[in-house]
Amino acid sequence: MKPTISIIEVARLAGVSKSTVSRVISDRGGSVSPKALDAVNSAIQELGYTRNTIAAGFRMQRTGMVLLLVPDIANPFWSEITRAAQDRLEEEDYSVVVGNTDWSEQRETRYYKLARSGRFDGLILNSVTDDIAAILAIGLPAVMIGERAESQALDTTGTDTRMATRMALDYLWETGHRRIAIATTEHGSERFLSLRRKVYEDFLLEKGLALDADLAFSVKLSEEGGRELVRELVELPRWRDRVDAVLCGNDIMAISAINAFREAGVEPGKDISLVGMDDIPAAAHTFPALTTVRKPRSLMGAMAADLLLSRFEDPAKPPERRLFPGELVLRGSVAKRGRA
Amino acid sequence: MKPTISIIEVARLAGVSKSTVSRVISDRGGSVSPKALDAVNSAIQELGYTRNTIAAGFRMQRTGMVLLLVPDIANPFWSEITRAAQDRLEEEDYSVVVGNTDWSEQRETRYYKLARSGRFDGLILNSVTDDIAAILAIGLPAVMIGERAESQALDTTGTDTRMATRMALDYLWETGHRRIAIATTEHGSERFLSLRRKVYEDFLLEKGLALDADLAFSVKLSEEGGRELVRELVELPRWRDRVDAVLCGNDIMAISAINAFREAGVEPGKDISLVGMDDIPAAAHTFPALTTVRKPRSLMGAMAADLLLSRFEDPAKPPERRLFPGELVLRGSVAKRGRA
DNA sequence: CTGAAAGCGCTAACAA
DNA sequence: TTGTTAGCGCTTTCAG
Numbered sequence: 068m069k070p071t072i073s074i075i076e077v078a079r080l081a082g083v084s085k086s087t088v089s090r091v092i093s094d095r096g097g098s099v100s101p102k103a104l105d106a107v108n109s110a111i112q113e114l115g116y117t118r119n120t121i122a123a124g125f126r127m128q129r130t131g132m133v134l135l136l137v138p139d140i141a142n143p144f145w146s147e148i149t150r151a152a153q154d155r156l157e158e159e160d161y162s163v164v165v166g167n168t169d170w171s172e173q174r175e176t177r178y179y180k181l182a183r184s185g186r187f188d189g190l191i192l193n194s195v196t197d198d199i200a201a202i203l204a205i206g207l208p209a210v211m212i213g214e215r216a217e218s219q220a221l222d223t224t225g226t227d228t229r230m231a232t233r234m235a236l237d238y239l240w241e242t243g244h245r246r247i248a249i250a251t252t253e254h255g256s257e258r259f260l261s262l263r264r265k266v267y268e269d270f271l272l273e274k275g276l277a278l279d280a281d282l283a284f285s286v287k288l289s290e291e292g293g294r295e296l297v298r299e300l301v302e303l304p305r306w307r308d309r310v311d312a313v314l315c316g317n318d319i320m321a322i323s324a325i326n327a328f329r330e331a332g333v334e335p336g337k338d339i340s341l342v343g344m345d346d347i348p349a350a351a352h353t354f355p356a357l358t359t360v361r362k363p364r365s366l367m368g369a370m371a372a373d374l375l376l377s378r379f380e381d382p383a384k385p386p387e388r389r390l391f392p393g394e395l396v397l398r399g400s401v402a403k404r405g406r407a
Numbered sequence: 408m409k410p411t412i413s414i415i416e417v418a419r420l421a422g423v424s425k426s427t428v429s430r431v432i433s434d435r436g437g438s439v440s441p442k443a444l445d446a447v448n449s450a451i452q453e454l455g456y457t458r459n460t461i462a463a464g465f466r467m468q469r470t471g472m473v474l475l476l477v478p479d480i481a482n483p484f485w486s487e488i489t490r491a492a493q494d495r496l497e498e499e500d501y502s503v504v505v506g507n508t509d510w511s512e513q514r515e516t517r518y519y520k521l522a523r524s525g526r527f528d529g530l531i532l533n534s535v536t537d538d539i540a541a542i543l544a545i546g547l548p549a550v551m552i553g554e555r556a557e558s559q560a561l562d563t564t565g566t567d568t569r570m571a572t573r574m575a576l577d578y579l580w581e582t583g584h585r586r587i588a589i590a591t592t593e594h595g596s597e598r599f600l601s602l603r604r605k606v607y608e609d610f611l612l613e614k615g616l617a618l619d620a621d622l623a624f625s626v627k628l629s630e631e632g633g634r635e636l637v638r639e640l641v642e643l644p645r646w647r648d649r650v651d652a653v654l655c656g657n658d659i660m661a662i663s664a665i666n667a668f669r670e671a672g673v674e675p676g677k678d679i680s681l682v683g684m685d686d687i688p689a690a691a692h693t694f695p696a697l698t699t700v701r702k703p704r705s706l707m708g709a710m711a712a713d714l715l716l717s718r719f720e721d722p723a724k725p726p727e728r729r730l731f732p733g734e735l736v737l738r739g740s741v742a743k744r745g746r747a
Numbered sequence: 748c749t750g751a752a753a754g755c756g757c758t759a760a761c762a763a
Numbered sequence: 764t765t766g767t768t769a770g771c772g773c774t775t776t777c778a779g
Contacts, residue, residue, distance in 0.1 A: 071771090071772085073771095073772055073773080074772070074773070075772080083749080083750085084749065084750045084751075085750090085772090085773080085774095086749070086750060086751080086774080086775080087748090087749060087750080088773095089772095089773065089774055089775085090748095090749090090774090092773090093773085093774070095774095097748095097749095097774095097775090098748055098749090099748070099749085100748060100749085103748080103749080117520075117523045117524060117525070118524065118772095118773085119524070119525035119771095119772055119773070120524040120525060120526055120773095121461065121464070121465055121470060121524075121525045121526055121771095121772085121773095122465060122525070122755095122771070122772035122773045122774095123772075123773050123774075124461070124773090125461055125462060125465050125755060125756080125771090125772080125773075126754085126755055126772075126773045126774050126775085127755085127773085127774070128411075128755070130461060131526075132504075132526075140480070140486050140489065140490060141483050141486040141487055141490060143481050143483070146480050146481040146486055147481055149480065149505075150480060150481060150507055153507065162504055162521065162526065163504065163505075164472075164502055164503065164504045164505075165489075165493075165503070165504075165505050167490055167493065181502065183457045184457060184458065184459070184460040184461075185457070185458075185459040185460060185461050185462070185756090186460055186461055186471075186502070290688065322692055325692075326691075326692055348630065348689075349688075349689040349692060351666075352662055352665075352666055352689060352692070352693050352694075353692050353693075353694075354692075354693070354694035411755090411756085413755090413756050413757080414756070414757070415756080423765080423766085424765065424766045424767080425756090425757080425758095425766090426758080426759085426765070426766060426767080427764085427765065427766080428757095429756095429757065429758055429759090430758090430764095430765090432757090433757085433758070435758095437758095437759095437764090438764055438765090439764075439765085440764060440765085443764080443765080458756095458757085459755095459756055459757070461756085461757095462755070462756035462757045462758095462771095463756075463757050463758075464757090465755090465756080465757075465771060465772080466756075466757045466758050466759085466770085466771055467757085467758065467759095467771085468771070525772090
């Protein structure tokens with residue numbers, strides 16, 4: 068583009084060696100006389116020099132970049148986590164590259180490959196699969212967002228899924244629901260049931276409710292998933308006798324389901340109760356507004372960044388796990404039912 | 408971390424020079440004998456070598472990174488543009504770093520500085536200000552998303568703002584509205600009125616309607632902005648006689664306004680008509696659903712990427728401008744009024 | 748406090 | 764087809 072201007076030009080103009088210039092621009096306290104410092108600074112000014120961080124990073128074996136992998140950047144839940152992590156990381160002069168896996172294992176694998184390219188100092192991710200070994204194999208400091216059964220080996224942050232799920236279920240119980248369905252994603256290896264699903268089964272057991280296998284839906288955590296849920300649900304024989312509420316894996320799905328139910332002539336918040344998970348902004352604006360479990364997105368994002376940062380400082384320290392509690396937000400999508 | 412393994416180790420194991428290894432790993436068709444190629448490939452396999460793209464890029468004066476600056480990544484409008492641009496760019500082996508300016512000039516300036524760090528090959532942005540000179544000064548190929556009055560010098564994509572605004576205004580006129588307010592952001596230098604605002608004034612003139620300065624609101628394109636709009640509007644003396652519709656700068660603001668109006672005891676879609684801009688998913692799920700102008704987000708994102716890519720190919724070619732038409736989406740937030 | 752010199756991992760002439 | 768050599772811009776010993 069333009070004749071690149073490097074420390075060598077600055078050094079020449081300032082009448083010092085490039086070492087001295089280097090000592091000035093990298094703030095790591097190399098001792099420079101006030102006079103030299105002045106000369107260098109004016110030279111920098113005059114030439115409009117900016118430090119080439121790529122070159123510096125290259126030399127220092129450090130890129131100043133962090134890869135953040137999320138499943139759906141268009142979901143406000145993830146964009147806010149992203150933003151918070153980014154804000155925190157940028158304070159420490161790291162730049163963040165956001166990768167969108169779209170819930171696809173294939174795309175995730177592609178990103179793992181990118182992560183091995185030497186471009187990044189670290190990795191924050193919500194992985195689609197539970198293949199912790201693959202993440203470890205990247206050989207980069209990594210932080211997981213969201214609990215994973217096998218992820219003892221990774222720094223982890225997220226919401227306490229057990230507690231959040233339980234909160235929603237208890238609320239449905241208290242409001243008189245006895246035929247509760249759940250819609251989660253059960254992906255990949257069948258040997259692993261999602262945490263949410265487990266909590267659900269424990270809950271049924273505890274309350275002495277029968278487990279109706281038809282009422283445990285596995286759909287995507289997307290608008291499409293919400294529509295699919297409704298489609299499958301209303302096709303169940305005698306469904307109105309078999310289900311009075313459904314706990315959705317996230318708000319995106321729940322909101323989509325609200326709309327799909329209404330289109331199918333089922334009135335959400337009356338004929339059927341819905342509870343979401345996340346509390347994205349749109350949850351407050353649907354009709355009826357969505358009862359959901361709020362997750363502290365900003366805290367989670369910032370925590371992920373902090374965990375990574377402290378892992379940079381001490382690569383050898385034992386993995387940490389920092390979970391936040393959720394908060395039940397009561398709105399209009401759950402009916403109050405007299406006890407059956 | 409681990410004893411870095413470089414082409415030099417590969418070369419040694421394969422019994423060739425590092426140039427040969429380089430020729431193999433960079434696919435730019437340097438001729439290599441089948442035999443050598445085999446040897447190198449097995450060595451790579453055996454050693455688990457991965458190319459250090461930072462080093463390669465450093466040498467080639469190319470980083471493979473593009474900086475994408477958006478004002479609000481949590482707004483689905485921008486996250487979808489981001490995703491589309493990213494998808495296109497990744498096809499060409501570029502990685503995308505997303506910067507969130509939060510409509511802040513200060514943050515934008517910080518990002519311009521980052522852009523000058525040598526980390527990026529190019530820049531795609533929706534700038535907060537109209538300071539094209541500052542963007543040019545970065546010295547990087549740049550593509551602007553969204554029309555800018557002064558941006559003849561930059562490759563530009565976006566929606567035809569004039570047409571989109573006009574569409575909305577005409578629709579309000581046809582449905583019998585005669586007291587139309589507008590809510591846009593008028594920032595920075597007062598000498599510059601937003602395009603939208605100009606179209607609005609032209610429209611009033613053409614229809615012989617009086618320009619009521621109180622009805623041109625300048626608020627942020629955010630939830631906060633929507634609330635502020637309503638707050639200011641309902642405090643206008645005799646407002647019910649002075650305004651029957653408002654055209655909002657984007658959907659986020661419009662949806663927030665819908666809710667704020669209802670809380671203020673004003674029924675949207677009846678007492679007041681609202682038109683948004685963008686057609687984000689939530690627009691379909693509000694109550695009443697939002698009438699708005701749809702913008703082709705994916706096309707815009709992909710076009711931005713394409714413009715940048717072709718600018719890489721030919722840095723000298725004249726700037727292009729590719730605008731897409733908007734599409735009016737009729738829903739429930741606009742009342743049908745008998746002619747006054 | 749400062750300069751000379753040696754690379755970080757890779758690519759690109761240029762010779763052979 | 765291959766190897767040798769010279770860096771990309773910066774940091775960092777090591778002498779001075």
